[in-house]
Amino acid sequence: MEKLMIRGGRPLRGTVQISGAKNSAVALLPASLLAETEVVLDNLPQLSDVAVYSEILQELGGKVTWEGGVMKIDPSGLVSKPMPNGKVNLLRASYYLMGALLGRFGEATIGLPGGCNFEPRPIDQHIKGFEALGATVTNDHGSIRISAKQLRGAKIYLDVVSVGATINIMLAASKAKGSTIIENAAKEPEIIDVATLLNSMGAKIKGAGTETIRIEGVDSLHGCRHSIIPDRIQAGTYMIAAAATRGDVLIDNVIPKHLEAMTAKLLEMGVQVYELDEAIRIVGGPSYEAIDVKALVYPGFATDLQSPMTSLLTQATGVSILSDYVYSNRFKHVPELVRMGAKIRVEGRSAIIEGGPLNAAKVQAADLRAGAALTVAGLTVSEGITEITGVEYIDRGYDFLVDNLRRLGADVWRENE
Ligand SMILES: CC(=O)N[C@H]1[C@@H](OP(=O)(O)OP(=O)(O)OC[C@H]2O[C@@H](n3ccc(=O)[nH]c3=O)[C@H](O)[C@@H]2O)O[C@H](CO)[C@@H](O)[C@@H]1O
Numbered sequence: 001m002e003k004l005m006i007r008g009g010r011p012l013r014g015t016v017q018i019s020g021a022k023n024s025a026v027a028l029l030p031a032s033l034l035a036e037t038e039v040v041l042d043n044l045p046q047l048s049d050v051a052v053y054s055e056i057l058q059e060l061g062g063k064v065t066w067e068g069g070v071m072k073i074d075p076s077g078l079v080s081k082p083m084p085n086g087k088v089n090l091l092r093a094s095y096y097l098m099g100a101l102l103g104r105f106g107e108a109t110i111g112l113p114g115g116c117n118f119e120p121r122p123i124d125q126h127i128k129g130f131e132a133l134g135a136t137v138t139n140d141h142g143s144i145r146i147s148a149k150q151l152r153g154a155k156i157y158l159d160v161v162s163v164g165a166t167i168n169i170m171l172a173a174s175k176a177k178g179s180t181i182i183e184n185a186a187k188e189p190e191i192i193d194v195a196t197l198l199n200s201m202g203a204k205i206k207g208a209g210t211e212t213i214r215i216e217g218v219d220s221l222h223g224c225r226h227s228i229i230p231d232r233i234q235a236g237t238y239m240i241a242a243a244a245t246r247g248d249v250l251i252d253n254v255i256p257k258h259l260e261a262m263t264a265k266l267l268e269m270g271v272q273v274y275e276l277d278e279a280i281r282i283v284g285g286p287s288y289e290a291i292d293v294k295a296l297v298y299p300g301f302a303t304d305l306q307s308p309m310t311s312l313l314t315q316a317t318g319v320s321i322l323s324d325y326v327y328s329n330r331f332k333h334v335p336e337l338v339r340m341g342a343k344i345r346v347e348g349r350s351a352i353i354e355g356g357p358l359n360a361a362k363v364q365a366a367d368l369r370a371g372a373a374l375t376v377a378g379l380t381v382s383e384g385i386t387e388i389t390g391v392e393y394i395d396r397g398y399d400f401l402v403d404n405l406r407r408l409g410a411d412v413w414r415e416n417e
């Protein structure tokens with residue numbers, strides 16, 4: 001196991017290139033299993049979740065080659081195989097195998113997903129969707145078994161706006177007989193990305209990115225080439241890090257529209273933000289105002305940026321309130337930030353943050369974005385070395401983190417624990 005070491009206090013300066021989106025990649029890989037011929041994915045991030053997924057595809061009989069940011073997936077030799085445990089327990093997005101294998105083979109047995117467990121993350125809406133499409137779903141000692149003689153299109157209203165359920169239903173419904181309508185669908189850019197891939201494979205999906213998605217089922221899907229959208233969460237984290245270190249950073253290869261909520265909040269604090277066609281420049285200032293932030297479903301402020309934003313708000317003057325309306329208890333970063341001298345208390349679904357300086361400490365990342373929050377915090381501390389364990393979580397979502405930060409002038413490195 002490694003730990004991340006940070007000697008902070010240096011303003012980040014320069015340009016950082018943002019990779020393809022993790023939350024798209026981990027849905028596009030299983031989506032490719034619905035094709036009968038080769039799918040090529042470009043701009044793939046080099047993340048541990050992607051590596052695990054490529055191994056899962058190979059266990060299922062897919063042929064995978066992965067060089068740099070390009071993965072070729074030949075699913076022609078795919079076999080229907082139960083996956084009750086093993087690699088599926090390592091990542092959250094293994095739940096997409098349910099929709100993909102159900103669409104491809106009419107059956108799937110998949111162990112309950114892993115990933116970041118900051119609080120219980122139910123999948124009842126995924127199951128409600130599969131059942132509405134005519135599947136039988138049973139829970140067998142922590143494995144979900146799903147089967148259908150023939151999937152049939154249906155009208156499905158999601159009780160909660162769920163990224164995973166929306167995509168999972170799209171995957172299965174692409175191969176159902178007749179039309180499916182998903183109401184109260186999630187609108188995240190990653191959903192549009194998955195629909196774009198599926199449509200390039202021959203699916204008929206309309207309305208992705210709105211709250212009503214219509215899917216006309218087709219008999220078969222074919223291979224294609226697809227380039228993954230940039231990772232808005234990675235981009236938002238570098239925006240936060242640039243502001244927190246009072247630096248000047250060009251965040252390149254982004255879709256600025258995907259970061260509008262982030263941009264609006266930074267401007268409100270007094271950070272200078274310049275939107276270009278495919279880049280955003282952040283210029284930090286000497287002082288920031290405290291603000292209130294509400295994490296919501298897209299296009300609201302992303303819950304995945306809530307933890308790193310907490311670290312930035314410790315650098316503002318006054319008291320900020322950061323509330324998470326997606327996950328009520330996503331605050332595992334808070335006790336660790338408190339160890340670094342932050343004045344934060346959690347009340348219900350809100351963190352109340354009083355601005356003030358941080359100090360170096362030995363801290364533990366309990367999940368991916370908690371790790372991002374601690375990294376941002378460490379970068380602001382000018383005396384001492386911050387040591388962050390739990391780096392394996394950070395590797396789920398930030399490729400080339402040390403290289404990128406060093407190129408921006410930070411003094412960071414990894415060491416064996
Ligand atoms: C791999 C991936 O894309 N992960 C993202 C995805 O997770 P994930 O798809 O798991 O998150 P959802 O959008 O499904 O969850 C949103 C909310 O709905 C609840 N819920 C969800 C499904 C369900 O069946 N029942 C239910 O009650 C969840 O507990 C949560 O409170 O979206 C989250 C919210 O933007 C992000 O934090 C994750 O980074």
Ligand SMILES: C=C(OP(=O)(O)O)C(=O)O
Nearest residue numbers: 092093115116304368369
């Ligand atoms: C929670 C996250 O990921 P996952 O859903 O894959 O655990 C995240 O990306 O912040």
